[in-house]
Amino acid sequence: MADEAPFQFLHSELIQYIYKSADTEDTENGRNISKLENLGCRVGQGLIERLTKDAPRFKDELDIMKFICKDFWTCLFKKQIDNLRTNHQDSQFRLLSHLSAGKQYLDYAPKYLAFTCGLVRGALSNLGLRSVVTAEISDMPACKFQVLIQKM
Amino acid sequence: MADEAPFQFLHSELIQYIYKSADTEDTENGRNISKLENLGCRVGQGLIERLTKDAPRFKDELDIMKFICKDFWTCLFKKQIDNLRTNHQDSQFRLLSHLSAGKQYLDYAPKYLAFTCGLVRGALSNLGLRSVVTAEISDMPACKFQVLIQKM
Numbered sequence: 001m002a003d004e005a006p007f008q009f010l011h012s013e014l015i016q017y018i019y020k021s022a023d024t025e026d027t028e029n030g031r032n033i034s035k036l037e038n039l040g041c042r043v044g045q046g047l048i049e050r051l052t053k054d055a056p057r058f059k060d061e062l063d064i065m066k067f068i069c070k071d072f073w074t075c076l077f078k079k080q081i082d083n084l085r086t087n088h089q090d091s092q093f094r095l096l097s098h099l100s101a102g103k104q105y106l107d108y109a110p111k112y113l114a115f116t117c118g119l120v121r122g123a124l125s126n127l128g129l130r131s132v133v134t135a136e137i138s139d140m141p142a143c144k145f146q147v148l149i150q151k152m
Numbered sequence: 153m154a155d156e157a158p159f160q161f162l163h164s165e166l167i168q169y170i171y172k173s174a175d176t177e178d179t180e181n182g183r184n185i186s187k188l189e190n191l192g193c194r195v196g197q198g199l200i201e202r203l204t205k206d207a208p209r210f211k212d213e214l215d216i217m218k219f220i221c222k223d224f225w226t227c228l229f230k231k232q233i234d235n236l237r238t239n240h241q242d243s244q245f246r247l248l249s250h251l252s253a254g255k256q257y258l259d260y261a262p263k264y265l266a267f268t269c270g271l272v273r274g275a276l277s278n279l280g281l282r283s284v285v286t287a288e289i290s291d292m293p294a295c296k297f298q299v300l301i302q303k304m
Contacts, residue, residue: 006228007159009198013191014166039165046161076158 004078004094011095014039015111033114040118041125048123051075061149064127072123081145088145096141109137120147156230156246163247166191167263185266192270193277200275203227213301216279224275233297240297248293261289272299 018032051071058064069081069088077094095112099105113135124131130150137143170184203223210216221233221240229246247264251257265287272285282302289295 003155003227004158005199005202006156006195007162009195010159010162010166010191012198013194014162016194017187017191035169039162039169042165042168043158043161046164047157050157075155 004076007076008094008098011115012098014115019111029111033111036111036114037118037121040115041122042118043115044119044122045126047075047119048072048126052127058127061129064124064129065147068120068123072120076119088147089142090145091142093141093143096137096143099140101140106137106140109140110135113137113143117145120145124149156228159228160246160250163267164250166267171263181263185263188263188266189270189273192267193274194270195267196271196274196276197278199227199271200224200278204279210279213281216276216281217299220272220275224272228271240299241294242297243294245293245295248289248295251292253292257292258289261292262287265289265295269297272297276301 015036018035052067055067058067073079073081073090077090079092079094081088081090095116096109099109099112117133117135120133121131124133124147132148132150134146134148135143136146167188170187204219207219210219225231225233225242229242231244231246233240233242247268248261251261251264269285269287273283276283276285276299284300284302286298286300287295288298
């Protein structure tokens, strides 16, 4: 648990920092989400470059998605994503696990997902795939990531 | 190397993010340094709480400093600080190792140290020690941290 703690705490404080200076208005919230997403994207780009430095070339999209769900996710969260084939579900998403499980904090959850959506988008973009990544929570701390690859 | 990569990339992007919106004036630079230091402080507070959760009570200040230089530093940078007793020198400070070694980037280096100074200050404050933590670089990527414990 301690291994990924610096990253988790830094992620939390980053959200605090970005939201602190902002209004509570909806437009501002949207802007913060996209700031977080962009930041995540750049981190994902750097990270995938480091991780694939000595990796063999990927065969196809499925091969890339396997790498994201296994190696990339493990580097970040010390576990691979649970449900690889269907919808990339993580039943114990680490960046949500410090929030109380239950419906009352469901409104606060999206801001804890934006950064990670960006991470995946950034990683894929550096592997040559343009994508839209969204996340949805039905039951905390389980979280479902949806990756839509855009054909060029 | 990959283990601490998410933290390192996030740290880099955080600096970019904080500096991006700012002027190049000296006062603004000072304010950014202190934003980074404060952010580090809160991360340090959270982290030390997690790390000392099951640790026995510390005997004295030296005991605390040993923990910071060994366990705390290892959790963050996967290695302990090199020169424990004298001046807490890290001859291969990880958050500087991506900058080119040499004199030409020496001016840019302080912003890569502020967050870490805050980390140490936050950790110490949660262990009951008020401190001033500064860092100095003479020869990149070596970095010397000075911790001044303030008597209450």
